[in-house]
Amino acid sequence: MEPPAHRRHSRFPRSTHFSRQSFDTRSLDDHWEDRSSRPKSMSDFQSLLDASASVNGNGHPRKKSSISLAQGLMMTTESPRSYSLPDESSVANPAPQDGPWSQNLFYAYAQKSDFAQSAPYILTFASARTADEWWSLVQREYPESTRPGPQLFILKGDDMQEQIQDNPKFYDLRNSWFYTPSESSTAPIPLQDYHGHPVTAPPPPKPEPETPAPDSKTPFDFHALETTLSQMTALITQNTESIHALSVAQSTGLQTMQDINESTSTQIKALADNQASLQSLVSQNATQHLALSNHSFSAQSSISDILSSNAAHIAALAEGQSRLVETCTDLMRGVERIGSGLEKVGERVDKVGEKVEGREKGLWEEKSMASAAQEVE
Known part of the structure; x- marks a missing residue:
């Protein structure tokens, strides 16, 4: 079954302007070969260095020259960089002396x-001969360092670059080299061999033209040309249909996105209005709460004043009551004193009455005796 038109893969580049000369003539095998030739581990990078070093030697040259050393050194985050130092007997690729x-x-x-997880440094030398002299001094001063490839040095220690710069043995080369830390934005260094020459793939051998037999003449195959042109026309038509379908889908998607944006804008505007209303209500609530707090404070102050006044009145009433009790006590004492005085007066009156009665009785007796005497006479 033939796949639908919108799912067919075309070898023509995606662009707004299409021409017959713009399609890619490379096959899928070439694309897969480009991807498979990229190094993905330290062993692949070592093979890459070996291939670059064997260009001037007897080995086979590299097939692809577009692979950079930075791609070999950039390890993926899924597989951390971890490799072991080579033995002294297996120091790879000694520098050739000829050339x-x-x-x-x-x-x-x-x-x-010692810090394989850190990014490498970039060394820049005035020439390849300076790099070779520098490496000879490094081998003498720091034997644990290695050079697996023409453009890779493995140095032992954390601050080896500073130690080399401070070493007086390297004084003559102080102005002929320097190092810089590599970053993700730094461009990859160009590929070079031990002598500093650029590493490029040799041109492919030119195919020898086939000489036709003198007696037989090869006629031009117009049928094959028509077939090829028909296939190209069909591919162009399919690609045009695919582009049209993609344009329609893109237009539909843009319209849908515009509708979604309008709906979202409406919802955002409604949310903004609701937020403004809520902010207004919150402001009113805060104002009312402030007024209520002020009124409550005033009422509390008034109640406190009234309670203070009532307490003062109660204290005055208590003081008046105590004075009234004292007055009543003094009055009772006065009444008691008056009663005692009245009793004494009564006693005196009784005594006076008795005296008056005695005088009256004596006068009566005198009068009786006088009257009796008069009668006697």
Whole structure:
């Protein structure tokens, strides 16, 4: 069954302007070969360095020259960089002694063996010969360092670069090299061999033209050309239909996104209005709460004043009551004193009455005796 038109894969580049000369003539095998040739581990990178070092030797040259050293050194986050130092007997690729030296700048990477997880440093030399002299001094002063490839140095220690710069043995080369820390934005260094020459793949051998037999003439195959043109026309038509379908889908998607944006804008506006109303209600509530707090404070102050006044009145009433009790006590004492005085007066009156009665009785007796005497006479 033939797949639908919108799912067909075309070898034409996606662009707004289409021409017959813009399609890609490479096959899928070439694309897979480009992807499979990229290094993904330290062993692949070692093979890459071996291939680059064997260009001037007897080995086979590399097939792809577009692979950079930075791609070999950049390890993925899924597989951490961890490798072991090679033995002294297996120091890879000693520098060849024959061949001319390039006078161009020579670039290399310097990796710390004790800190394999850290990013490598970029070494820049005035020339490949300077790099070779520098490496000879490093081998004499720091034997644990290794050089697996022409552009990779493995240095032992954390601050090996500072130690090398401070070492007086390297004083003559102080102005011929320097190092910089590599970053993700730094461009990869160019591929070079031990002598500083750029590493490029040799041109493919030209195919020898086949000489036709002198007696037989090969006629031009117009039928094959028509077939090829028909296939190209069909591919162009399919690609045009796919582009049209993609354009329609894109237009539909844009319209849907516009509708969603309008709906979202409406909802956001409604939310903003609701938030403004809520903010207004909160402000009113805060104002009313402040007024209620002020009124409550005033009422509480008034109640406190009234309670203070009542307490003062109660204290005055208590003081008046105590004075009234004292007055009543003094009055009772006065009444008692008056009663005692009245009793004394009564006693005196009784005594006076008795005296008056005695005088009256004596006068009566005198009068009786006088009257009796008169009668006697």
